[in-house]
Amino acid sequence: MSLFVPAELKYSKEHEWVKADGKTATVGITHHAQDQLGDVVYVDLPAVGKEFAAMQEFGVVESVKSVSSLYCPVGGKVVEVNTALNDKPQLVNDGPYAEGWMIKLEVKIPAELSSLLTAEEYKKLIEKK
């Protein structure tokens, strides 16, 4: 099993990654998550402007064999969604940390970012499984 976990990102226990850039946070699912899901065929993303609390469900990702909920690692307002996933959901498999990103949030409480898992901690979490 591949353990591709970029060191510069933060992670949730539900297998989302977060890249913080000032007040904006980009969110996607990890390499491990897409590997477990298999071929992604559909990603249901929220509308821009919608607000979510930390760990609230913001969408669903559907693969050929299952459907999983997507959780917002930190609370905030959606400022951008990756519309490329509408036509090419497989981008989540091809580049989970790059062109497969899902939403960009305006972070409400920056302190929530520090409560997320570090790359090391997340690695341990998926190794245990």
Next chain:
Amino acid sequence: MNYIPHTDGDRERMLKTIGVNSLAALFQDVPEKVKLKKPFSLPSPLSEPELHANLLAASQKNTSPAFLGGGSYSHFIPSVVKQLVSRSEFYTAYTPYQAELSQGMLQVIYEYQTLLCSLTGMDVANASLYDGATALAEACFLACRVTGRKEILVSAALHPEYRKVLKTYVEGAGLRLKEVPFTVEGKTERPDKYLSAESACFALQQPNFFGCIESVGGLAETVHAQGALLVASADPISLGILAAPGKYGADVVVGEGQALGNPVAFGGPGLGIFAAKKEYLRQLPGRIVGLTTDQEGRRGFCLTLQTREQHIRREKAASNICTNEALAALAATLYLSVMGKAGLRKVAELCVQKTNYLRHALTPLKKLVFSTPSFKELVIKSEHKIGLDLSLYYPEFPSCRLISLTELTGKEALDELIKKLSH
């Protein structure tokens, strides 16, 4: 032949196993006052020919048409429908469990979905649900999921039994139901002042329970302006002549499909029609059959988008009912294929003509309750036990009957009815 499988010895053994002395002791929790303390007073058994003669004699007591409708309708069923429905290859109540092995059945369901889409003006249809009532409830649930809202607006002129089923669904799901009243003309009020930012949908029946044709012009715009969905419960036969709900902007179309090639029987089985716009595809309840190609590039049919369904999505499934009415859907498919566009239109026209014939005769007699034009039903004032007693559902209409007519209602029967009502 003995139709009761258990012998006295069987019963004794079962009682012994569970440690109960007698059958009476087993039923001791049943209150005394509801127990039948005498033997059933059944007539002595009849041989099959005797029974046949007996039932035939009873059926011949039905001298005039009952004019019963209210959701189940007697339409002509071409022999070919009955013949093909009875073929053993098709004779199943559900989608087969090893679905893809039954390519013929899946093809029928796929064609059923296609026919329903063209009939309703929608983009996608499922493989059917139980009946018109549960299909309506599922449509309202879909609207609540899509909008994230909890209030369902429903026309008070929508089938009272459907609204009852909807109420049962709503109670468990923590949703709210609000009714939009109807006018003295028998049409649902415009929902404008009832709609709010909390409304998930507005559901109305076309034609409504009284048979009246609702005004739908501009309705979808009003509903959409509040961010709600328009749910239409339609009589599929009426779509031979009335606008497809997709044409007037409905988002979800449901209905009772019994009238399409299925007999009235004793009010069932029904056929729950469910079709929607493409954007709600992933929120559709039930099964969907898709067209695909196999490894060798040959055309094939398969169940598709199953990640909506309960065996994969568990508690987050779009619906917890995946049962379809495969046999009734097959009858509907055959019926629509045999009738064709022109045939269905003819049936619908005949319904309207007969209804108008009766309407014109009854207008001078001042027997009509509603002035709105109707499709194949009329509410009349009468003490005669004909049609459906409307006061069962609407106590505010005592001595009113819902009269149903189809292409099968003959002119003699209508004239006889008019004569009866003239006195």
